[in-house]
Structures are given as C-alpha cells and as structure tokens.
Amino acid sequence: MISERVGGRVACGGSGRRGSRGLRKVAGSMGMTEGTYDFGQIERKWQAYWDEHKSFKATDCDASKPKYYVLDMFPYPSGQGLHVGHPEGYTATDIVARYKRMKGFNVLHPFGWDAFGLPAEQHAIATGTHPEETTNKNIANMKRQTKALGFSYDWDREVATTDPEYYHWTQWIVLKLFNSYFDEELQKARPIEELPVPDGLSAQERRRYIDDRRLAYQADVPVNWCPALGTVLANEEVVGGVSERGGHPVIRKPMRQWMLRITKYAERLLDDLKEVDWSESIKKLQVDWIGRSVGAEVCFRIDGYEDNIWVFTTRPDTLFGATYMVMAPEHPLVGTIVTEAQKQAVEAYCEAAARKSDLDRTDLAKDKTGVFTGAYAINPVNNERIPIWISDYVLISYGTGAIMAVPAHDDRDFEFATKFALPIVQVVQPPSAEDAERVARGELCFTGDGTAIHSGPFDGLTTAEFKEKITAWLAERGLGKKAINYKLRDWLFSRQRYWGEPFPIVHLADGTVTGISERELPLRLPDLDDYKPLGTAEPPLAKATDWVNVTLPDGSAARRETNTMPQWAGSCWYYLRYLDPRNAERGWDPAKEKYWMPVDLYIGGAEHAVLHLLYSRFWHKFLYDLGYVSTKEPFKKLVNQGMILGEDGQKMSKSRGNVVNPDQVVTDYGADSMRLYEMFMGPLEAMKPWSMNGVQGVHRFLQKTWRLVVEEETGRLSPAVQDAPADEETLRLLHQTLKKVGDDVESFGFNTAISAMMILVNHLGRQQVRPKSVLESLVLVLAPFAPHIAEELWQRLGHANSLAHEPWPSYDKGLIRERQIELAVQVNGKIRDRIVVAAEADEEAIQAEALSSDKVVEALAGKTPRKVIVIKSRLVNVVV
RNA sequence: GCCGGAGUGGCGGAAUUGGCAGACGCGCGGGAUUCAAAAUCCCGUCCUGGCAACAGGGUGAGGGUUCGAGUCCCUCCUCCGGCACCA
Secondary structure, eight states: OHHHHHHHHGGGTSOOTTTTSSIIIIIHHTTOOTTSOOHHHHHHHHHHHHHHHTTTOOOTTOTTSOEEEEEEOOOOOOTTOOOTTHHHHHHHHHHHHHHHHHTTOEEEOOOEEOOOOHHHHHHHHHHOOOHHHHHHHHHHHHHHHHHTTTOOOOGGGOEETTSHHHHHHHHHHHHHHHTEEEETTTTEEEEGGGOOOOTTOOHHHHHHHHHTTBSEEEEEEEEEEETTTTEEEOGGGEETTEETTTTOBOEEEEEEEEEEOGGGGHHHHHHGGGGSBOOHHHHHHHHHHHOEEEEEEEEEEETTSSOEEEEEESOGGGGGGOOEEEEOTTOTTHHHHOOHHHHHHHHHHHHHHHHSOHHIIIIIOOSOOOEEEEEEEEOTTTOOEEEEEEOTTSOTTSTTSEEEEOTTSOHHHHHHHHHHTOOOOOOEEOSSHHHHHHHHTTSOOOOSOOEEOSOGGGTTOBHHHHHHHHHHHHHHTTSEEEEEEESOOOEEOOBSOSSSOBOSEEEETTSOEEEOOGGGOSOOOOOOSOOOOOSSSSOGGGGOHHHHEEEOTTSOEEEEOOOBOOTHHHHTSHHHHTTSTTOSSSSSOHHHHHHHOSBSEEEEEGGGTTHHHHHHHHHHHHHHHTTSOSOSOSBSBEEEEOOEEOTTSSBOOTTTTOOOOHHHHHHHHOHHHHHHHHHHSSOTTSOEEOOHHHHHHHHHHHHHHHHHHBOTTTSSBOTTEESOOOOHHHHHHHHHHHHHHHHHHHTTOHHHHHHHHHHHHHHHHTOSSEEHHHHHHHHHHHTTTSHHHHHHHHHHTTOOSOSTTSOOOOOOHHHHSOSEEEEEEEETTEEEEEEEEETTOOHHHHHHHHHTOHHHHHHHTTOOOSEEEEETTTEEEEEO
16 A cells, blocks of 8 residues: 555656556656655765775875864674664765864774674574675675665775685684783783782682782583573573563573672772763663662671671661571572471472572562571671571672661561561661551661661761761671672673674683684684584584684694674674774784874664663773773763564554665655655754655755756756855855854754754745855755755766865855844733834844834833833743 | 653644744645646635634643743643663
C-alpha cells in the first residue's frame, strides 16, 4: 500500500519502488528536459569529485588553522547493512564538519569499523565461512552505503578493529596494562618494574605479589555457561536466564578469567566528569554506575572464635540498632563459624545459592530467604550478642560480603527481620512525630536522617554528627575505619570466543603467566578448520594446537592464552588510531596526538552511555598516566542522537515489517533528501518516527531550491538570476537566515536551521528577480546539509571550484533589524489590538500609540490604566 | 520501588528562555494550470460560534507566583529511558 502510494507520488521526483520506471524514464516520456533536478547523477558526480580531489583530507599538525576533531561512534559492520538510525548521527557530525571547514578549521572527520563481534562468528559456526571473509564483505557493503550519503570523511584514515595492523596496538595497550600497577599514593598507573616489593619473599611469593597488582590480572569469576550450546555467553546473550539463541538454560560457573582493574580509576572517572561537556543525564548515568558511597568498615568479634567479621555500612550511626548480622553465602568464614546443628541447613542453602543465576537472586526472588549459622557476633559498641545469618540478599562482590543488620532503619533488613521474627530496635528518631511513633512500635522502617536515641552516650546527636563521631570513636579503638565503596566492579575482559583479539600472553609450564615481547606483536589469530565450540569451556582457539604451543627463547615450552578480548577492546581507543592510522612503529605519533586531541565533538547512540564511554575513559586515563596521551579526558563534547522509530511509531524491526532501507530512500529521493529529512525530523536527541511523506517534503524543498537557480526547460541558469542588488526585505531575510543557520548549527538545532532555509527559499521563489549574491549565500549555508545539490548549484552559478572550503557567509547585524515592528497591545493580558511602530521608537511613544488605539480605548471602558508595561519589540500590556 | 527525560493542532515539531502559542514540514480542503492526470503555483487549515468583522476557549490534570506562564513553584496522571537487594 505504502510503496504503491510513494511510487506514484515520486514518479516525477525519483525512480520510486517500481525501479527503472523512475525519474528519467517517466519524466523523459513526458518531455522532461536537461534541467530538472537529477539528484542521482549529481550525487554520483560530486562524490567522485570529492574522492578524486581528496577534498576532505585532514592535514596533520597544520598550525595555521585551529583544529576540530569531530567523531562518530563507528559501527559494527552487520550483514543487515546500514539502517536509518546510523545516518542520523553521521549526518549531524557531517554538517558540523563541513560547517567548521567553511569556518576555517582544520577538520578531522574519520570513519571506521568496530568489526570484531559475534554475528560473524555465529555465521562461521553455521556455515564454516571464515569470520574475516564475512566481516570484509559486510564492511564493503556498509562502506558503499555510507559513501552514497556523501559524508565528508577522510577515507584515507579508515580503520577496522579486525585488521592485524590495528589490533597490534590493541594488544599493545593490553600488554601495557598487564605490565603496570596502580600506585595508590600517586593515584596513577606505573610500570610494574617500579612496583616496590617487600623484602624477604620467596620467588613464588614475589611473583604472586606482583601478579596480584597488575592492571590486567586473572581471577576465578562466575561466567554464563550454557551446557546445551557448549559455550560461554556474554551477559547480553542471556535473556531471562536462558540463552538468547535457542532458549537453553544458562548456569553460573566459576572460570579463570582476565580482569582489568578499572575500579582503581573509579575516583578519577567520577571526578573528571566535571571536565567534560556532556548532558547532565549521561553524566548521571555514569555517576550512578560507578556508585560511590562513603561510610565505615566496622569490626565485629565472633563469639568463641579468633576470627572477626568486617562489615561495610553507610550508617555507622545506627550501630546500636544492629540486631543481627548477615553474611553472603560465599563468605569465606561461613564454613568456619557454622555450628554442627546448623551445618546441614547452611550447606544446602549455600549450594542452592551457588546454582542460582544473578537473575534468580534479584528479579525473580523478591522474597527474602536465609538461614541461621548458629554463631553469634559481638556488637563493638554495646557488646550485645547478635545472631549471624546467611542470606543471598548480601552480595559477596560488594563491600566486605557481610553486613550488620539494622532492621529499624534499613528496608531490606526490615523485611528480613520481619520474616524471620528477629528483633527490631529503633535508634533514630524521625523528625515527624507520627513516623516516630510507628517506628517505635516496629511498624515502620525509617531510613532518613534524624536524631539518635537508644545509643548510649551518643543520644541526641544528629545523623550527620553521629556518623562522624562514631567513625572516629571506632578508629581510636581499632574497631573500624572510614571506607569508600563503589558499585563499579573490575572489568571482565576475556571471552571464550574465536573472533576477537588474542591476548599477548603465554602460560608457562610452572603455571605462571608472562606477556610476550612487543616485538612479537601483532599476535595474529590462527585460522581454524571449523569454528564450533569445543563443548568444554575451552575457547575455540585451543583447537589451534600449532599456534597454542610455543617455545620460548630459553627453549622452554609454553601455551598461549586462548581467551580473546571482548568487542569493547577495539572501540576503547580507535579515536587515537585515526590520528595516525598507518603508523607501523607505534599506535600514534605523540605530536599528532598533541595536535588533534581531545575529540571536540562525539556523536553516537545513547546505548553506549555507560559501558563504551566508561571503558574508553578508563583506557585513556591509563594511557595518560604512562604519558602516551596529553589529555585527561578523550571526548570533550558528547551528544547522543535519539532513536528513529518506524512509520507506525514502533521500534524498527524485521518482524514488524517497519524497517526503512536507506538504500531505497537514496534511490528514490537522493542522499541530500535523506540527509535533510533525518535532520528535519526533530531535535537530534529526541526519539522520533519516520515518515516517507516527510522525506517528500524536504525533497520538494530541494526541487524548489533547484528551480531558483536552474530553468528546468532549458537547463540553463534561470533568467530570474541576475547581478542585481537585493531589495531591503530580501536582504533582511537573507541575513536573518545566515545568522539563524549558523547559530543553529553551533547548537545542533538542525531542524530549525532547515526551517529557516525553507522560509528564505519560499520567499525567493516568489521574486521575479533573484540576485545572484543572495543565491550564492543561500547555497553556501545549504551546503553542509545537502552538499551535492549545493556543489552543483555553486558550479552553475559560475564557480570553478568546490565550495567545501569557501568561507561561511557572515551576516550583517544592521541588515537584520526590521525598520518597523508590530507590537501586540494587551489589556489585562488579553490581546486587543496590534500597532506598528518604528523599530527605534521609545517607550513613551509606544505607550502613547498603544493607548490611542480605538480597540484599547473600548476595552478600557473608561477606566484609567493603573500601569502600562512596555516590552520593547515585544508587546504592551495595559493594566487596569 | 528509586533516579532521569518528556507530554503543545489530524501528524512530525517551533516558540529569542517569563512577553503575540502553533514557525517550518506533512496531511487535509478550495482554487489556478491541464483535454485529463501527475507535477507546479495561489488561498485556507488549533477548537467552538458566525457569511464575515469578531467573540470565547486552548500547551496532560489541578492549584500557585506574576501585569503577563507552554516556559517558574507545588500536587497528581501518562509515556519513554536507566538502575534494580550495592548495605
């Protein structure tokens, strides 16, 4: 239905769905002539021109111009090709890039491919096709689609993360992480050789001491193991406790994994958000993800044991209200303290907890469960003996893996205490008397701030005062200390996959690991006969025995690490490789880095608001510590484009059948219409539905613009185009437009910029004489948005060279101002009349004019104005 | 549950940040052109009443501040996004 209508309507403007019965044939049979807007031919012509002339080549270290680095989040080259969401961000950055060039900036605007990823590997498993082959094919297709949109990328800087010449340096950074530690005092990374190692350690202990401090390290952590698929899955591949593909059950299984110590950078990742120009909402997402909380660690003795239990709490002021303790099932002391009577129950509980997935432990299990250990702890502030429980509502991975429970003032503890009939003791008096009564009766849990009660010598203190006093009190007695915890966890950095960067690490016969030499990089992926998982938890690379088994220079045998890196790895630093993409000696040249960094504008989808941006920032700070980059933060300004929905207002998906194919849009309406429509839809950051009719609308605008310059019948310059001075009104409108478009590009208000150009075009269309100078300015400001038609019109207006580096037309403030302005006249806020006054009229004159209006006099009905408010160039309000 | 963001014509969206609500585009209605259609051009198009001039109402709902509120404040509703036992 829709395609039928669209096809019918564009018959004159484009080739439509009915393929070759398009513009040229239909129009040709109708006697169409040379001069109609033939976007297909024009776009091919100028794309070839730009390629041939390398119009958008960025010159490194050009000191004669200010630099501007404008970056897109590079895409995964999917077999589906480009969807209409991609060009949204790309068009926005392209407009800025082209605008900045015209403003005299040396612009770096590169593009590349985040090319490692699961789909190519799944395809390899299914068909035996090498993922590299699939990837290259997909890149070629998406590159064709991207180029068809006329973006002004410096294609000579194109990179793909799967290219060994690229992942050489990904591996190099990981090797640096492996060979570095974090100096707590200086709060920065340093080479591992500089790590002070205590004296008197055995060789093995020494080794252990060092390995425990590397920024890339191994640990046993639970992974998502799917027995049916015989493989480990990423969190994104597990939906609702089963595998995304096939719906097979997934269990948690501890495996030796590579981790990156991102938590060491938590404080800096938080602090430096102050330095970047990102939306507050994105910053907040990061802040919440890092999840810093300040409190105290407190030591509880276990009755009858030497061991102590440490807990972390943000509310040390509620210590007197701690009526029991809870340890995570995985807590190392569980086995030690459990009594004989409780042993069976505790073991059963811990085993069940181990089997549960994260999902079971949170979403599905709202109801609290737990079991008593039989052991008791001593509350350090009042020496009360309190029971120690086990429950999976306490996480081993946060804080100390154990808590003191204060049911009167913590929702979770309240719920647990209620269920297991544990005592509830109020120690904070809420400000509201009503609340206070209910808390005292044990009916209400109060988590806010108040005044201390039932807290011995501390009674009467406010929550804030108490926190400070008790923390000091505990510290003096060695029973506690101030502590800061983060929700952020170390980054699980290994995947049991083939299609990823191999680790530059070998395992020695004695079980230790070592990094390979930088000279051996890149460590290339070996080819495999087939890509199916082994069915054990071993990664596919284990199959490549020739590759895995290596002989070290000293003649000893070793095995390569068979895990590969996650997809995030390549995208963590690609913005640096663009600076110097063909450098075989190093990842990037320091002088080029100093010249181009930081990225001035970074645009991409909000789905990367947390992980990609956090990981990149982490690597960047690490590289900063080692002196490889000169800025603390990589991305100065960040903008997230909103999602584009289908015409039905739903998310685009194959199953809904509402996917819009960019190739089709380009064929039917042209790249310029596509670009313009994507920007005209609405604010860049908003979510908005697609509309083919909307594409028609901007296409009509381009045709109108075309006809301002070209006489369709002859294909020659329109006779209305003359070297005549513009009349006052036209000139004013032109300069208003120049100002509006420039201002709007600076503030990413592309939709309103286009609207302003439409107003000017509509006006010029009505003129008998169209001054060439006005058209030239119009074409120049249109160029960043619709570059192909702009180049063509610029040429037809008599210019030999591309307009890509023409200066952006400036506006004249004096010409913008209207001579006469219309003001609304209100009586008590209601508009009663409009008056026209000279732009420079003073308040008194305006007031006199307003009060003399018949309609105003009538509305006043003889009453005397109490007050007259004159807002110059806006309105007059007469108050009675 | 908690934290963000947003609710404006039939639709996408504007509104110089407290100053004429609905720019621009779509859609729709009417007209011109045409043998006819497409395309193009012109006029109209927030709602209600009226031939009209005009009058009244109107930015999710209710209240408030102000000469004046889509914009600021309070309460509530709806939608979208994020987090989800982080002690």
